[in-house]
Amino acid sequence: MALLDIRNLSIDIETAQGKIRVIDKATLNIVDGSIHGLIGESGSGKTLIAKAILGLHSSNWTVTADRMFLGKTDLTKLSQKERREILGTEISVIFQEPSSYLDPSQRIRTQIESVLPKKTWQQRFRPILSKIKRVTVPSRRLQIKELLHKVGIQNDVAVLKSFPHQLSEGVCQKVMIAMAIANNPRLIIADEPTTAMESVTQSQIYRLLYKLNQLNNTTLLMLSNNFANTSSISDYMTLVYCGQTVESGSYKQIMSSAMHPYTQAMLKTMINNEEINEHKAQLYTLPGNIPSSNQLPIGCRLGPRCPKAQKICVKNPTLTIQKGHSFRCHYPSKLS
Numbered sequence: 001m002a003l004l005d006i007r008n009l010s011i012d013i014e015t016a017q018g019k020i021r022v023i024d025k026a027t028l029n030i031v032d033g034s035i036h037g038l039i040g041e042s043g044s045g046k047t048l049i050a051k052a053i054l055g056l057h058s059s060n061w062t063v064t065a066d067r068m069f070l071g072k073t074d075l076t077k078l079s080q081k082e083r084r085e086i087l088g089t090e091i092s093v094i095f096q097e098p099s100s101y102l103d104p105s106q107r108i109r110t111q112i113e114s115v116l117p118k119k120t121w122q123q124r125f126r127p128i129l130s131k132i133k134r135v136t137v138p139s140r141r142l143q144i145k146e147l148l149h150k151v152g153i154q155n156d157v158a159v160l161k162s163f164p165h166q167l168s169e170g171v172c173q174k175v176m177i178a179m180a181i182a183n184n185p186r187l188i189i190a191d192e193p194t195t196a197m198e199s200v201t202q203s204q205i206y207r208l209l210y211k212l213n214q215l216n217n218t219t220l221l222m223l224s225n226n227f228a229n230t231s232s233i234s235d236y237m238t239l240v241y242c243g244q245t246v247e248s249g250s251y252k253q254i255m256s257s258a259m260h261p262y263t264q265a266m267l268k269t270m271i272n273n274e275e276i277n278e279h280k281a282q283l284y285t286l287p288g289n290i291p292s293s294n295q296l297p298i299g300c301r302l303g304p305r306c307p308k309a310q311k312i313c314v315k316n317p318t319l320t321i322q323k324g325h326s327f328r329c330h331y332p333s334k335l336s
């Protein structure tokens with residue numbers, strides 16, 4: 001069953017150079033309980049799609065979609081206030097560079113407390129209850145401690161007393177993850193959660209997210225330009241290029257029967273062990289670079305870089321769907 005169902009999402013942004021269609025008919029279907037990788041080079045539009053899901057758009061954006069449902073909730077019909085209520089309870093976000101999202105002037109304990117669900121009546125009357133009825137009600141302190149242990153922070157006392165600048169990026173990210181899971185959200189959007197981290201810390205964070213999905217059945221949308229790392233934990237993947245979602249399918253469909261030249265270039269890059277590890281690195285197996293948003297090609301935006309491009313590619317290809325595997329290409333074919 002789909003937890004998130006987005007069809008033909010477009011985002012137009014009013015800029016000094018005129019209106020730019022930064023996201024062009026993106027389609028995303030996220031299965032409940034799965035890990036879904038949204039993968040594309042830097043500047044391909046992953047963060048814009050996430051912002052549209054979260055309702056975090058500026059006044060110069062026009063967001064349209066044929067369908068945008070979270071479970072049974074039509075996100076396009078919610079007011080800004082209702083959207084904000086969903087954020088943090090039904091959907092949580094983990095950003096890249098966690099230290100810049102944590103408040104530098106507040107201790108970690110205060111920041112975690114601020115996102116915890118409201119105290120239950122048992123917690124409010126805990127001292128009295130424990131005296132009269134001898135019942136053990138878990139305290140806030142214990143709740144926070146358990147949350148930190150869940151994300152692999154054992155030295156909770158020291159971490160809770162600290163300010164963000166006193167902790168490593170890896171620990172700050174674990175704190176962000178603890179805050180993200182505090183309300184048991186249905187969906188966590190992780191936007192390049194391991195950028196600028198050492199590879200050991202990167203693997204720890206990936207393992208942690210994978211464990212959270214396996215143990216709590218939390219659905220994860222992983223935004224990344226690192227195909228190898230993200231595909232290794234993804235059940236499903238959607239490839240995005242220059243604001244267009246070009247191919248989507250299960251791990252097996254993408255790895256063994258990729259149909260779109262962009263996905264195939266990603267796979268070749270990985271096989272050649274030339275993974276685009278660096279945040280701003282480019283995809284070496286295709287000529288040229290991703291165009292800037294004010295020089296977007298018409299039709300299929302991969303056209304100028306695509307080895308299979310023909311005249312017809314100036315028209316946007318229609319979406320083909322075969323057993324849940326979808327792709328938009330005039331000349332789809334398997335890798336030979």
Ligand SMILES: Nc1ncnc2c1ncn2[C@@H]1O[C@H](COP(=O)(O)OP(=O)(O)OP(=O)(O)O)[C@@H](O)[C@H]1O
Pocket residue numbers: 013015022040041042043044045046047048049192224225292293
């Ligand atoms: N507010 C904006 N106004 C105009 N263009 C924008 C705006 N925000 C993003 N863009 C452009 O939209 C494109 C997609 O940006 P986005 O940040 O979504 O990419 P991304 O795939 O998340 O990249 P990264 O991996 O570097 O985070 C980029 O070309 C970017 O310059």
